[in-house]
Amino acid sequence: MRVQLAAQPIETPAHRRAPSALVQDLAVVFVLWRRDLLRFLRQPSRIVGALGQPIIFWGVIGSGMAASFKMPGSSVGYLEYFFPGVILMVVVFASIFATVSVIEDRHAGFLLPVLVAPGSRGALVLGRCLGAATVALLQAALFVLLAPWAGFSLARVDWPLLVASLSLISLSLTALGFAIAWWLDNLQAYHAIQMTLLLPLWIVSGAMFPASNRSPAFQALLRYNPIGYAVGAAREALYGGALPPALASSVPAGAGASLALLAAFTLACLGAAVAVCVRKR
Numbered sequence: 001m002r003v004q005l006a007a008q009p010i011e012t013p014a015h016r017r018a019p020s021a022l023v024q025d026l027a028v029v030f031v032l033w034r035r036d037l038l039r040f041l042r043q044p045s046r047i048v049g050a051l052g053q054p055i056i057f058w059g060v061i062g063s064g065m066a067a068s069f070k071m072p073g074s075s076v077g078y079l080e081y082f083f084p085g086v087i088l089m090v091v092v093f094a095s096i097f098a099t100v101s102v103i104e105d106r107h108a109g110f111l112l113p114v115l116v117a118p119g120s121r122g123a124l125v126l127g128r129c130l131g132a133a134t135v136a137l138l139q140a141a142l143f144v145l146l147a148p149w150a151g152f153s154l155a156r157v158d159w160p161l162l163v164a165s166l167s168l169i170s171l172s173l174t175a176l177g178f179a180i181a182w183w184l185d186n187l188q189a190y191h192a193i194q195m196t197l198l199l200p201l202w203i204v205s206g207a208m209f210p211a212s213n214r215s216p217a218f219q220a221l222l223r224y225n226p227i228g229y230a231v232g233a234a235r236e237a238l239y240g241g242a243l244p245p246a247l248a249s250s251v252p253a254g255a256g257a258s259l260a261l262l263a264a265f266t267l268a269c270l271g272a273a274v275a276v277c278v279r280k281r
């Protein structure tokens with residue numbers, strides 16, 4: 001005896017429905033951010049280097065320049081003046097080296113599954129940039145803890161201003177680095193462009209020496225330099241939101257204007273990174 005069973009339609013449970021595009025993008029962002037963070041935390045040598053290199057740089061150059069550095073009408077020493085600049089140096093170099101992994105991951109084939117998986121190119125850009133920016137902020141945070149040795153009180157620091165300025169500049173620089181790395185896809189060319197572009201911008205940002213009233217060219221470079229606004233905001237934050245009068249001319253704008261300009265620069269860099277990622281396969 002044959003028993004014929006009628007075919008029954010299979011209904012997909014509600015919990016098995018495909019996630020929305022937003023959920024897929026958030027998953028991609030979280031996975032890429034978590035990957036960069038774990039890679040940093042699981043490599044003790046990177047943590048030691050993140051703290052050792054800026055300490056040596058700050059101590060050697062700061063000690064060498066201390067005897068010849070004088071701020072008119074102020075007792076600010078060079079080690080104190082140079083400290084906010086070294087914080088930004090940590091962020092700049094961390095952003096450069098963190099986005100190198102974009103080229104390495106493309107050559108190793110890691111990004112291929114990410115590109116074919118559900119999720120937009122914007123999520124890929126945001127995930128990689130957030131991961132690299134978080135690593136840069138962690139490295140900067142290790143150095144900020146040394147602020148008392150530079151003459152700053154951790155209790156007086158304007159932490160929201162400091163975190164906001166460092167977060168914006170690190171995210172913008174990592175987005176800029178992502179765009180360059182994705183466009184070039186060559187390690188040597190990437191390093192050459194980044195070091196030629198970002199290192200001079202850091203030097204003329206007011207990090208190493210203040211702008212002189214007798215140098216209009218330097219002041220113009222400072223005015224149009226996004227790193228200069230980050231240095232100025234970080235310097236103001238370390239003084240608790242109130243700069244000494246002698247240092248007022250060393251920052252291009254106040255804290256509010258600096259954060260607004262940094263936010264606009266960050267959006268522009270993220271937009272450029274997404275555009276490059278979408279257009280160049």
